Amino acid sequence: MTSRSRVRAAAVCLAAAGIVLLVAPGALAAPLGDPTVSGGTQGREYVALGDSYSAGFGLEPFSEEPAAGCFQALANYPHRIAESLGLTLDDRTCSGAVTADIRDVEQVTAAGASAPVQSASLSATTEIVTLSIGGNDLQFSDIAASCIAASSLGPLVADQTTPNCRSKYVVSGGGVEVDTLKDRIDSLVAPALASTFALVTEKAPNAEIVVVGYPAITPDPTNTPVGGCFSPAFTAAGYPENSFPFTDVDTAYLHETEAHLDAAIQTAAEASGATFISTLEATAAHSACTTTDSYMNGITLEPGEGTPTTPGASLKLGALHPNEAGVAYLAETVGAALRTSLEPGTPEATAPTATASATATAQPTAPAPTAPTAPLVIAGVLVLLGAALGTALFVRRRSAAANRTPKHTPEA
Template sequence: MAATVFGQVTRRVGAIVAALAVGIGTASAATAAPPPEGARYIALGDSYAAVGGLAPIAPGSAEDCGQTVNNYAHIVAEAKGYELTDVSCGGAKTKDMYERQKEWTPPQLDALTADAELVTVMIGGNDSDVFGGTVENCIKATFQLPIIDAPCTHRIGEAPITTVREVTYPAVKQVLTSIREKAPAARVLIVGYPWLVPAQGECLPQMPVLASDMPYFRRLQSELNGAAARAAEETGAEFIDMSAASEGHDPCKPPGARMVEPILLTDHPVPLHPNAYGQQAMASQILAHL
């Protein structure tokens, strides 16, 4: 039984890592409809910005980026009447703001214009494989013999947290600085990641993380969101904090109550990513901030 569960987990984690590394889904070849008249809004980011559950792929979006028609950028644009350019893409790292992530996707910062009124970005989780790599290593540590308490805490240790402080934070800060240079008149919002694990307890098997390791994951995610918040403060950007809004809506909660899907026992095409409810919640926080 343990071997069977481990095999299922390994396959699902493989799906997560692959999605984070190369993008998600296949885009329609259809041409996007003409945007409405209104102020220009540019959306940048990774798969958490792009993916909205089982919704259709956004027409005209880049191949394999996984943008759905109900991601927070589309919701905000429709609500405010913005002319949206969404270049968010599954697997994006901070370096993909400046260089091609794929042969057919220009650097995301190339989408910025001097007349942009609003820019949102959600980035940092893929840098140094902080999300996917730590999840994968944690699950391996959990199943590693001998079984110990808090295996992720003890077997992975401080390395990912140190990486966020020393590598991810300055990279995110540089992205925000570059956005300001290219879109000097825009309001720049960086969106924080919703909680991936509960504050306490566990929910095996859908999230194969022990209760004793939940504080470790919360601390890692707090460090990542804290890096985004500090970078925003130091560059004149604005941080959209999802921690309070997503508390109690983590992957351990039942369908309809969770904002992010679990690793196992979900029909979501990409596990450990926002569903439609999660995208709506992020859009609501952005709209409230605006």
């Protein structure tokens, strides 16, 4: 069975309404920087760990490494960095990974294959480690799915009585607001991150360890257009390209949530002695909201398999993940930091700067869409974001493993 067939089979099992995934066309991009490498980095052992944001989810062609269904792109940023610096790469990144998959759990992939425990690739001879992880522990794909809205003012598609996602996750009690997502980060994700980074440091004691934060999916207030970001994922006329179907309230709320996760990752990374590279602020002007110079894919649906009474929809891989420009930015940013660290005395390379535009471009304003059918809205749109953030591609099949208390993590 081909890789594409396995993806379709897994998608059909997950989506009872016949939703399938459509692989977006992609191309193998040129490697980072000048192909000429220096003796200071040539041949050094480099291990890349992490989830879909490291694996390059959505950038075809994919390899079958470390297992079928990991959606590891041949042009992801670890491969570009390795080629640019002349490193010997062992790329263990796999879409859908959680912290437990880094530490001590074999990951079941979208194709039903088993990816080895990622940290098993580390040793005293490992010289460089890059790692992005944490988004799936927060279950951000499920969160994003619950936030799909009918218009910039709401309501939510899955719950017509709820105006926005913030009101779903921020609860009031005794006159005090409690943000359940921030609480989840503090009580569950942060300890898991701390345990994971400590283990990586223990297994690769001689390595330069770089933890890379997630780029901005939604913009910060400074880079949010006056007219807002909302554009519908589906209309009576069809499916727009790179839509941004989140309310104005949730655009801000989701960014706040990502910023809280970014801070938690930084705290855990630095406590373990690793270097942390935050990409959140630098990419805020290049989120999925912007229609120009975006580093992130929006959401694109296309007509797909279904029935005469229940239309189907297909989702292009890579939704809410770095596009070609975004992966290039990550490669340049992380690669520049590694070159400076590995080659003392080398003039510090200037990573590309994501400069905020003084006149941010808004998404085209559109009236509240008329959903093709209620079954499509409920089945298609919610399932599509189980694949978005890729991270959680088909993770529901093994949610118990993802959410259990890690062996190296203290009780939350």
